[in-house]
Amino acid sequence: MDLDDYLKGVVPNEMPPSKFTAIEALKAQAVAARTYALSFRNRYAQDGYQICSTIQCQLYRGVESERPLSSEAVETTRGVVIKYQGQWIDAMYTSTCGGRTEDAANMFRSFDAPYLRGTVCPPENAREIDPRLEAVSGSHLSWTYHVSRADLEKNIQKSLPLDTLVDLKPLSEGPSGRVLKLKVIGLKNDYVLRGLEVKSVLGLKDSLFTMERQLDADGQLISFDFHGRGWGHGVGLCQTGAFGLALEGETFDQILKTYYSGVDIVREVIREN
């Protein structure tokens, strides 16, 4: 399949133009998705052509999912890719970073890249967030998740052989404020969650949170409140931030350079195979 035809069936699913109405944000997404696909194809060429990885799959939903504005974003950026020291980058992206993205090495085991460094996301970090961002990402920008001890215990047991959940203890946080290490204290055994596991095992939108615990009169833990920001792994291009920057008049290459450190945006002839 032609790469741009593939992208026309990816971009509207990753960033729906019905919500993300700014063409420069869609162009940034198109270039990130193109580069991601090429980088992946390059590394896994021997295994056959399939654009999916354990870290991230791109959502291809076919011709029916194509939309005019996202197709325009793909066409007007034809051949445009992101490179770091001459190589296509692993152009990861995340829905809503909560104000600051995180270093890749802090979120993923045995994966790092010099261009995937945590950075401030200007639109989400603004003193007053643009109401147009609230409209597309409102429930992800900041959230509270209230959960009883018993329900959280059940959630955690889907991933760990935990007996009884006694308590949780955040141990360290990254530059973005994400909880990078968290101890799950059980009756018999404790477990330490790291990186992406923190949010996935607890069942949270993001690991950028603070935690409150509620105790009953006897000092027994009854529930937790997680006050968080963001949705996703928090690494790479922030889609909500990209939309915000595009609304402020930034171009797709400026947007990409905000979230990927030290990269070049170049147009090249891409060999189809």
Ligand SMILES: [Zn+2]
């Ligand atoms: Zn952001």
